[in-house]
Amino acid sequence: MNIFKLSVLILFTGLSTGTPYSPESTKALQKRAPCTVFSNNDPTLDDAPLINAALTACGNSGTVILSASQTFTLHTPLQFEPCNHCDFQIEGSINITTAAVTAYKSTFNLTGVQGATIRSLTAQGLLDGNAVSYWYSRWDSGTWSGDPFFELANSSSITISNLSIRNVKQRFFRATNASNLSFSKLNLSVDGQWGEYPRNEAETIGFEFGYVNNISIANIDMAFRARPNHRGPTGICAAFDTGSQNIFVRDISCTGAWGGILVMIYTLGPDFKPPPSLAPPPISNITVQNLTFNGTIATGFKNYWSDLPMKNITWDGVEVLGGTPATVDVCYLRSHSVTAWVNQCRQQVNASFEDAWFRGYRGDLKDAVGPSVYANNISHVDVHAEGWANTIALLMKTGD
Numbered sequence: 378m379n380i381f382k383l384s385v386l387i388l389f390t391g392l393s394t395g396t397p398y399s400p401e402s403t404k405a406l407q408k409r410a411p412c413t414v415f416s417n418n419d420p421t422l423d424d425a426p427l428i429n430a431a432l433t434a435c436g437n438s439g440t441v442i443l444s445a446s447q448t449f450t451l452h453t454p455l456q457f458e459p460c461n462h463c464d465f466q467i468e469g470s471i472n473i474t475t476a477a478v479t480a481y482k483s484t485f486n487l488t489g490v491q492g493a494t495i496r497s498l499t500a501q502g503l504l505d506g507n508a509v510s511y512w513y514s515r516w517d518s519g520t521w522s523g524d525p526f527f528e529l530a531n532s533s534s535i536t537i538s539n540l541s542i543r544n545v546k547q548r549f550f551r552a553t554n555a556s557n558l559s560f561s562k563l564n565l566s567v568d569g570q571w572g573e574y575p576r577n578e579a580e581t582i583g584f585e586f587g588y589v590n591n592i593s594i595a596n597i598d599m600a601f602r603a604r605p606n607h608r609g610p611t612g613i614c615a616a617f618d619t620g621s622q623n624i625f626v627r628d629i630s631c632t633g634a635w636g637g638i639l640v641m642i643y644t645l646g647p648d649f650k651p652p653p654s655l656a657p658p659p660i661s662n663i664t665v666q667n668l669t670f671n672g673t674i675a676t677g678f679k680n681y682w683s684d685l686p687m688k689n690i691t692w693d694g695v696e697v698l699g700g701t702p703a704t705v706d707v708c709y710l711r712s713h714s715v716t717a718w719v720n721q722c723r724q725q726v727n728a729s730f731e732d733a734w735f736r737g738y739r740g741d742l743k744d745a746v747g748p749s750v751y752a753n754n755i756s757h758v759d760v761h762a763e764g765w766a767n768t769i770a771l772l773m774k775t776g777d
């Protein structure tokens with residue numbers, strides 16, 4: 378183990394090995410000292426190789442610390458492949474060069490990672506996706522899937538908490554073929570998006586999932602803002618796509634978004650095909666509790682032309698500050714580029730929403746006492762609403 382420690386010191390300048398191994402250590406490699414990374418402190422230099430080297434040195438059940446009060450500039454992505462139950466602590470800031478924003482799909486590549494904790498012990502960790510000039514450089518977003526800042530593919534047992542993340546290119550977190558994920562205490566924001574425009578509805582997505590199982594999302598603050606002189610809202614706080622199962626969401630604030638916490642088929646794009654080994658299970662067992670929303674559509678289903686069944690999905694405790702509380706739409710197509718298909722979809726789609734509950738809605742509900750349902754007579758739509766109270770109206774009445 379001393380040889381290993383020495384090699385860490387020699388090979389990875391910029392790393393400190395910190396305290397020696399703890400005496401009770403039985404497995405030397407699992408109890409070794411953390412790798413503390415110091416930034417080059419020069420935005421023209423890429424800090425990613427230093428961080429990736431620390432992941433190689435300490436990723437196997439060890440700890441990597443990005444020092445407080447430092448900014449780490451990435452010209453290339455972070456590769457978590459060496460991470461196996463690693464603890465990655467971001468106490469400083471991470472920034473991406475504008476060139477890297479356009480050059481790379483993802484910045485945190487957690488493809489094939491089994492076991493990772495990414496967090497800030499001080500809650501000071503800040504990740505800047507630095508995509509504002511990218512947004513200003515183009516007209517709008519296009520219709521289909523976007524690039525994720527965090528790519529969690531073929532991964533499991535990932536915990537991400539206590540961080541602020543802002544201005545990522547298109548998605549904060551995308552998880553596909555992933556399980557046992559936990560997201561908590563996150564502050565996600567975008568400032569300077571294009572704003573309201575049909576093709577822009579899915580431009581920014583907080584959480585985008587397909588083929589996932591056992592996910593927890595709690596204590597998340599999401600705020601999406603368009604640039605000055607453009608109207609918001611823009612983006613979706615969470616879109617659960619094909620094969621999303623066993624998801625528990627609670628204590629979410631979502632403002633400025635077109636969509637709140639939605640089941641939304643095909644945000645991942647029509648090319649996101651299930652691998653043959655994974656015949657799609659129903660989108661099922663999803664509970665959303667305590668959501669505060671101000672935007673366009675707080676909750677519900679937005680189904681593209683898909684016949685995949687959806688069942689056992691509950692929204693419970695939704696406060697609507699602005700927007701439509703809930704919709705169920707068996708045939709939702711973003712109209713600007715794909716209008717021609719809408720009628721055929723409405724004639725042919727055979728969707729199935731079963732055992733869907735919309736409970737405990739309050740705030741500015743206007744006259745609604747349940748979701749707005751747009752269905753055809755082929756589809757099977759079994760939705761229930763209870764406990765809807767327009768508390769804005771009540772307040773105004775009692776105030777008179």
Ligand SMILES: *[C@@H]1O[C@H](CO)[C@@H](O)[C@H](O)[C@H]1NC(C)=O
Pocket residue numbers: 454456458482483486487488489
């Ligand atoms: C992400 O990591 C996987 C696994 O190490 C690797 O195969 C892939 O090339 C990486 N992707 C990118 C975009 O760097």
Ligand SMILES: *[C@@H]1O[C@H](CO)[C@@H](O)[C@H](O)[C@H]1NC(C)=O
Pocket residue numbers: 448470471472473474475503505507
């Ligand atoms: C990231 O870099 C951009 C300039 O490219 C700068 O405007 C922004 O403030 C930086 N963010 C952080 C957290 O340092």
Ligand SMILES: *[C@@H]1O[C@H](CO)[C@@H](O)[C@H](O)[C@H]1NC(C)=O
Pocket residue numbers: 496497498499500538539
């Ligand atoms: C989150 O940050 C707070 C400090 O604000 C700290 O007390 C807590 O332990 C951190 N939690 C995690 C999971 O790191």
Ligand SMILES: *[C@@H]1O[C@H](CO)[C@@H](O)[C@H](O)[C@H]1NC(C)=O
Pocket residue numbers: 488489530531
């Ligand atoms: C996930 O694993 C499968 C099987 O090993 C592989 O075919 C696929 O390319 C992987 N996905 C990604 C995004 O790396």
Ligand SMILES: *[C@@H]1O[C@H](CO)[C@@H](O)[C@H](O)[C@H]1NC(C)=O
Pocket residue numbers: 489530531532533554652654655
């Ligand atoms: C899903 O991910 C697991 C690793 O978590 C991998 O073994 C499996 O091959 C992947 N399946 C597909 C279809 O990509």
Ligand SMILES: *[C@@H]1O[C@H](CO)[C@@H](O)[C@H](O)[C@H]1NC(C)=O
Pocket residue numbers: 533534556557
């Ligand atoms: C998810 O966690 C459960 C309980 O700890 C464990 O049994 C299961 O193997 C985990 N799944 C994966 C894919 O790691």
Ligand SMILES: *[C@@H]1O[C@H](CO)[C@@H](O)[C@H](O)[C@H]1NC(C)=O
Pocket residue numbers: 534556557558559591592593
């Ligand atoms: C779900 O994942 C969590 C980790 O996020 C794990 O503790 C729990 O045991 C898993 N549950 C199941 C049923 O796999």
Ligand SMILES: *[C@@H]1O[C@H](CO)[C@@H](O)[C@H](O)[C@H]1NC(C)=O
Pocket residue numbers: 541542543564565566598
């Ligand atoms: C969340 O992040 C944004 C942008 O980085 C910041 O302006 C805001 O103060 C943060 N909010 C909280 C509650 O930390």
Ligand SMILES: *[C@@H]1O[C@H](CO)[C@@H](O)[C@H](O)[C@H]1NC(C)=O
Pocket residue numbers: 596597627628629630667668669
């Ligand atoms: C609901 O979530 C908010 C965060 O959005 C939190 O501040 C509040 O305490 C939660 N309410 C309950 C009753 O848990």
Ligand SMILES: *[C@@H]1O[C@H](CO)[C@@H](O)[C@H](O)[C@H]1NC(C)=O
Pocket residue numbers: 622623658659661662
């Ligand atoms: C939904 O949850 C129930 C009870 O935990 C479980 O029996 C069922 O298998 C789950 N369904 C799916 C599709 O995971």
Ligand SMILES: *[C@@H]1O[C@H](CO)[C@@H](O)[C@H](O)[C@H]1NC(C)=O
Pocket residue numbers: 623624661662663664689
């Ligand atoms: C419905 O989903 C919840 C989790 O969201 C689960 O606890 C419950 O057992 C499921 N019920 C059925 C009938 O699958």
Ligand SMILES: *[C@@H]1O[C@H](CO)[C@@H](O)[C@H](O)[C@H]1NC(C)=O
Pocket residue numbers: 633671672698699
């Ligand atoms: C909801 O958002 C709109 C548009 O940003 C804003 O004008 C309004 O004040 C917000 N409502 C509340 C109650 O926060």
